[in-house]
Amino acid sequence: MLPPMLSKQRWKGIGGLILIGLIQTACFLGLMTLAKDQLGYEQFSFDLGITSIVLAAIFGLAAARYCERYFAERMAQAYICELRNTVYKHTLALPVSDEALNRGGTLLRLTGDMTPIRNWMVQGIAPLLVLGIWLLAAFIALSQIHWTLLVTAFIPLAFAVLGNFYLGKGLYYSTVSVRRERGRLINATNERLALFKLIRLFNQSGKEQRKFSRSADRLKTRQMRKAHASSLIRGFNEAILLISVLVIVMQGLNLSQAGLIAETYIPILLVASLYLVNQLRRLSRLYELWTLKKVSEDKLGAFLQRDIVGQQSKRRLPKKAFKVESKGMAVKQRFGSITCVIREQDRLLLRGDQGAGKSSFMEALAGLAPITKGKLRFCGRRSSSIHPAIWAQTVSLISPELPLLKGTLSSNLFYGARKRSEEFTEQVLATTGLQAYCSDEGNELKIGERGADLPSNLRFRVQLARALLRRPKLLLIDSDVALKSPDIRNMLVDVFNRFDGAIVIAEELEELIALTNGEIKVSASDDAKPSNVVEFPRGINHELA
Secondary structure, eight states, X not given: OOOOTTOGGGHHHHHHHHHHHHHHHHHHHHHHHHHHHHHHSSSOOXXXXXXXXXXXXXHHHHHHHHHHHHHHHHHHHHHHHHHHHHHHHXXXXXXXXXXXXXXXXXXXXXHHHHHHHHHHIIIIXXXXXXXXXXXXXXXXXXXXXXXXXXXXXXXXXXHHHHHXXXXXXXXXXXXXXXXXXXXXXXXXXXXXXXXXXXXXXXXXXXXXXHHXXXXXXXXXXXXXXXXXXXXXXXXXXXXXXXXXXXXXXXHHHHHHHTTSSOTTHHHHHHHHHHHHHHHHTTGGGHHHHHHHHHHHHHHHHHHHTSOOOOOOOOOOOOSSOOEEEEEEEEETTTEEEEEEEEETTOEEEEEOOTTSSHHHHHHHHTTOSOOOEEEEEETTEEGGGSXXXXXXXXXXXXOTTSOXXXXXXXXXXXXXXXXXXXXXXXXXXXXXXXXXXXXXXXXXXXXXXXXXXXXXXXXXXXXXXXHHTTOOSEEEEOOOGGGGSHHHHHHHHHHHHHOSSEEEEOSOOHHHHTTOOEEEEOXXXXXXXXXXXOOOOOOXXXXXX
């Protein structure tokens, strides 16, 4: 759910706007009263005292107008900041497989949806409170002059409410259509620009430009429909506003000619009407702003209702021998049922044909793929009851699908590290051969976008060091082109012998076969028989120290 727009923190702003409305009303009524008194005299006088009062009232109106906008903007930006944090926090809690992530396209649209909410608070709520007090005072004044003036003012107001309701429905649906088409355009553009090298290689710039132009034309058509609905509302409200002023002035003239009100009220009605017309134009967009805000709230609310990863208790795993149990675990359209046991200090080989789902199985063990069948337990506790923070501390995955961060080597190595020990860090750097890249902070290794600028061997070393620094209990090593290097294979032999925890690797390396004590078979078929750990002679394990 969205955070409340008028929470306790924002009631101060509401109170300030009401106070501003009272000040503006008092200044305006003071000017009208002064004008009425002057018109009642046979000889007009405008001395220094009256001039000072008039100037004070004018500056009071100007200052109140400034405070109105400032307080409204401050209140709106505080709410938008809270809403933005709520949306991003919810985004980080979504499952990795959620389609709403789509490389940030949904988040981009939702951020754009916050602008109508800000406009509603600044250009809707603030004028409604301030000018609402003005209108209340004006209606009271009209009733004091003559009751028919009040009735005359209410008749156009009733037509305004009815007309805005029906026109606003059209604006709502056209706005939803625009947002949907804009979302398609953003998603399509993100997907195409991700294939920029392919487009350039096959010289398809013209084709892609035509596709984009067709999508842009469809968006333009829907934007024009929205503009048509918005223009109808503005034109209708302008007509109602001018008609209201006209009928009030005409009724005032009729009452004056009939001798029911004094002639001095006519100039007051004219001056007040001309001044209020400009102010009330701000209220003429009230329903339009509310409609746009409603569309945004509906979309944001629907996003915040998406299922998130369970945030269960942060209790640590039971203090007993580490064990991972997979009982018929499967991920739909990725791999079939797998039953296996991974114990503390196991060295297991993941086997299966290409496309059988070895990488998906590792992602499921790391909590990055949704388990659609079977059970997965850590130390006897079901994975569905484990907090993501505990899961991330327990399992580390090394995969080409997990990119490096743009920045320095240190920012990558210690990303998510629970503890920082100089001695342990030196041991990990020595094991992975990264000491030479961390010797001088001024010349520390810089890493580009996703680590694509690094050689595969160096990129793998950084990923391995990053995983080891988290001190996991289960290390998962997926297939990587870097594993074809003799240096990398020798380094993994050292890690296999010294790492104090379980390791599962998806690459059949001769140097490591002798160190493995079992294998896990993976099949893409859901009908495949459950795979079990096959026992082999154990390798030698020492603590990574």
